[in-house]
Amino acid sequence: xxxxxxxxxxxxxxxxxxxxxxxxxxxxxxxxxxxxxxxxxxxxxxxxxxxxxxxxxxxxxxxxxxxxxxxxxxxxxxxxxxxxxxxxxxxxxxxxxxxxxxxxxxxxxxxxxxxxxxxxxxxxxxxxxxxxxxxxxxxxxxxxxxxxxxxxxxxxxxxxxxxxxxxxxxxxxxxxxxxxxxxxxxxxxxxxxxxxxxxxxxxxxxx
Amino acid sequence: xxxxxxxxxxxxxxxxxxxxxxxxxxxxxxxxxxxxxxxxxxxxxxxxxxxxxxxxxxxxxxxxxxxxxxxxxxxxxxxxxxxxxxxxxxxxxxxxxxxxxxxxxxxxxxxxxxxxxxxxxxxxxxxxxxxxxxxxxxxxxxxxxxxxxxxxxxxxxxxxxxxxxxxxxxxxxxxxxxxxxxxxxxxxxxxxxxxxxxxxxxxxxxxxxxxxxxxxxxxxxxxxxxxxxxxxxxxxxxxxxxxxxxxxxxxxxxxxxxxxxxxxxxxxxxxxxxxxxxxxxxxxxxxxxxxxxxxxxxxxxxxxxxxxxxxxxxxxxxxxxxx
Numbered sequence: 314x315x316x317x318x319x320x321x322x323x324x325x326x327x328x329x330x331x332x333x334x335x336x337x338x339x340x341x342x343x344x345x346x347x348x349x350x351x352x353x354x355x356x357x358x359x360x361x362x363x364x365x366x367x368x369x370x371x372x373x374x375x376x377x378x379x380x381x382x383x384x385x386x387x388x389x390x391x392x393x394x395x396x397x398x399x400x401x402x403x404x405x406x407x408x409x410x411x412x413x414x415x416x417x418x419x420x421x422x423x424x425x426x427x428x429x430x431x432x433x434x435x436x437x438x439x440x441x442x443x444x445x446x447x448x449x450x451x452x453x454x455x456x457x458x459x460x461x462x463x464x465x466x467x468x469x470x471x472x473x474x475x476x477x478x479x480x481x482x483x484x485x486x487x488x489x490x491x492x493x494x495x496x497x498x499x500x501x502x503x504x505x506x507x508x509x510x511x512x513x514x515x516x517x518x519x520x
Numbered sequence: 521x522x523x524x525x526x527x528x529x530x531x532x533x534x535x536x537x538x539x540x541x542x543x544x545x546x547x548x549x550x551x552x553x554x555x556x557x558x559x560x561x562x563x564x565x566x567x568x569x570x571x572x573x574x575x576x577x578x579x580x581x582x583x584x585x586x587x588x589x590x591x592x593x594x595x596x597x598x599x600x601x602x603x604x605x606x607x608x609x610x611x612x613x614x615x616x617x618x619x620x621x622x623x624x625x626x627x628x629x630x631x632x633x634x635x636x637x638x639x640x641x642x643x644x645x646x647x648x649x650x651x652x653x654x655x656x657x658x659x660x661x662x663x664x665x666x667x668x669x670x671x672x673x674x675x676x677x678x679x680x681x682x683x684x685x686x687x688x689x690x691x692x693x694x695x696x697x698x699x700x701x702x703x704x705x706x707x708x709x710x711x712x713x714x715x716x717x718x719x720x721x722x723x724x725x726x727x728x729x730x731x732x733x734x735x736x737x738x739x740x741x742x743x744x745x746x747x748x749x750x751x752x753x754x755x756x757x758x759x760x761x762x763x764x765x766x767x768x769x770x771x772x773x774x775x776x777x778x779x780x781x782x783x784x785x786x787x788x789x790x791x792x793x794x795x796x797x798x799x800x801x802x803x804x805x806x807x808x809x810x811x812x813x814x815x816x817x818x819x820x821x822x823x824x825x826x827x828x829x830x831x832x833x834x835x836x837x838x839x840x841x842x843x
Contacts, residue, residue, distance in 0.1 A: 350807035351772020359767035359807070363729055411832075416839045460733045473804035478811065485818050489825050496829045 321430050322514040326389060329380050330511060336373040339365060341488050348481065367458060374451050380443070392430040396440050403433035415500070425516050435497070438490060446487050453480035554602045560610035561602075566620060567611045571596050600678035614676070636670040650751045657748065657755035667713055673699045683753055689781065693739050700740045727765070737803040742770070742780045749779065771807030775799070778808075 322330075343362040350359045357365065384390035406422045411434070414422070423432040431439060456463045456476040463472035501507035502518060510516045549572070554561045570576040571594055579585045601607065611619075618628035640651040658664060663672075682692045703710045707718045728734055743764035745754035769776040773795055782799060794800055796808045 347771070347806050348810060351768040351774065355768075359771055363767070416835055418839075460730055471800065471804060474800060474809075477804055477806065477809075478814070481811075481814065485814075485821075489821060492822075492825055492829070496832070 317518050318515045319425065319427055319518075320514055321425070321427070321516045322511055323387070323389070324514070325379075325383055325387075327511060327514060329376060329383065332372065332376045333380070336369045336376065337487075337491060339369045340373065341484070341491070343369070344481075344484055370451075370454050370458065374455075377447055377451060393436065393440055393444070396433075396436045400433065400437070404437065407432050407434040411500075425518070430516075438494075442487060442490050446483055446490070449479060450483045450487060453477075453483065549598065551599075551602075554598065557602055557607045558609070564611050567615075568596060568598060568601075572598050596677045603680070604676075604678050605681055606676055606679070633669075633671075636674070653748070653751050654755045657751070661755060661757040662759050663757050665713065672703070672713070690736070693737065693781070696739045696741070697735070704740075724760075733803075738770075738777065738781055742777065745780075747776070747779050749783075752783075754780065768807065771805060773808065773810060775805060775808035777805065 342356050343366040346355050346357040346362040347359065347366065349355060350362075384393065403423070410419065410422050421432070423429060425432075453476040456472065457480060460473055463476060467475040498507045499505075501510075506517055550561060550565070558564070565572075571590065573590060574595065575587050575589055577585050577587050614634045616628045616631055618625055618631075621628070637651060637655055640646045640649070641655065642652065658670070680695070682695045701721075703713065704719055705721055710716075710718070722731065725731055725734075741754060741757070744757055744760075746756045746758055748754045748756065764770075764776065775796055777799060778796055782796070795810050795812055796805070799805050799809055
């Protein structure tokens with residue numbers, strides 16, 4: 314069986330990705346601990362959670378800046394562009410593959426190539442997660458980190474309530490995204506193939 | 521002038537009977553609102569013409585005058601007095617008639633002052649406020665030291681029952697904390713009552729994140745008193761080593777704040793799915809103000825996602841075995 318290898322994940326992407334993953338997991342764990350503090354869901358103490366959450370948030374924010382700038386100055390940014398073209402039919406095709414085709418050993422409708430790193434479903438999910446979700450999460454998080462700056466009202470509710478609810482909702486949606494992302498990463502040739510790609514930079518496919 | 525016994529007597533009288541007169545009454549200072557709440561406004565002016573002024577003038581029989589500053593502890597702000605809980609009182613309801621004499625006689629000055637319990641204690645009409653329990657709490661408090669009395673915090677000439685009627689919690693918190701800060705953030709006042717060194721409140725609370733937000737949103741007594749559900753406001757001030765320092769005491773569904781700051785309004789219904797919603801009128805407390813609707817919705821979404829993934833995984837395993 315022939316194996317094709319495409320170098321898709323340069324070093325800076327892999328470093329960014331591992332930092333992003335670690336920080337995000339720590340933020341989820343401490344975020345749950347803060348939200349459910351004093352109850353059975355408390356995984357980490359409140360005081361420790363505040364400290365860890367704040368530090369991880371700052372690292373994640375800096376890392377996000379690296380990602381945005383990196384995508385602007387390197388070729389990696391092109392993978393996120395033109396995501397709206399024929400969007401619905403493409404999404405449907407990919408969805409049908411995940412729902413049915415994958416069990417019939419049908420070929421991937423949008424195979425990974427040097428020009429096409431993501432399938433349409435991935436592309437939309439990543440664009441929304443990274444260019445809509447993350448900015449909302451970071452802005453609301455900064456507002457909560459410096460609550461004295463948001464004494465004013467937003468949409469006629471307390472700024473604190475607005476930003477906290479926004480932060481919790483976006484954080485939760487991105488956590489669900491993470492869960493799905495982790496699962497779809499097991500959909501390579503073997504369950505560990507795509508994880509290996511993020512370590513050595515090469516996307517491998519057996520033909 | 522011939523030194524007759526009469527002239528000598530007159531001279532002596534003029535010299536030694538230092539007839540002192542305070543400044544003339546200024547009726548323009550008397551607002552109509554004072555007369556609406558108090559029947560003794562004019563009588564009270566006998567005291568307030570000096571004690572209601574930051575400065576007062578003394579005049580002797582020779583017409584010589586001197587301007588003096590009123591000691592802050594002896595000053596009574598008319599506006600505050602006539603809007604306080606004791607607004608309908610005559611000065612002589614609590615103070616001796618002998619103080620009408622000026623200079624005030626020593627006997628009247630060293631007479632033991634009335635305290636809260638002299639009127640409020642063991643009286644059916646005040647039973648709902650449990651002043652007796654408050655007195656016990658005070659005696660067990662670290663404030664139970666020489667020269668300390670109810671008046672050190674609750675100035676009878678300006679005190680308002682703020683918390684009991686608080687529509688604006690933020691204003692009530694400010695009012696309440698000013699009582700503490702008048703000594704604990706004012707060393708010249710603090711050193712009058714204790715030999716302890718100066719306290720730097722910002723440094724002693726440096727462990728507390730978002731200090732400004734905390735100081736603005738909660739009273740000092742939230743953490744520095746022991747909860748007592750039988751009285752409206754806890755009065756047993758604990759030593760600093762026993763103060764609440766565990767964040768989750770407040771930052772949790774069963775928030776400490778609902779037994780202290782918000783105990784007057786805990787019966788308010790839950791709003792828009794938020795737990796402890798009464799807090800939302802003034803603040804937002806992470807952990808205490810969870811949105812129950814969102815909590816359940818998130819569990820549902822997370823559960824469904826997990827089920828779909830589980831189903832997909834099982835199907836993949838089955839298909840793998842079929843190969």
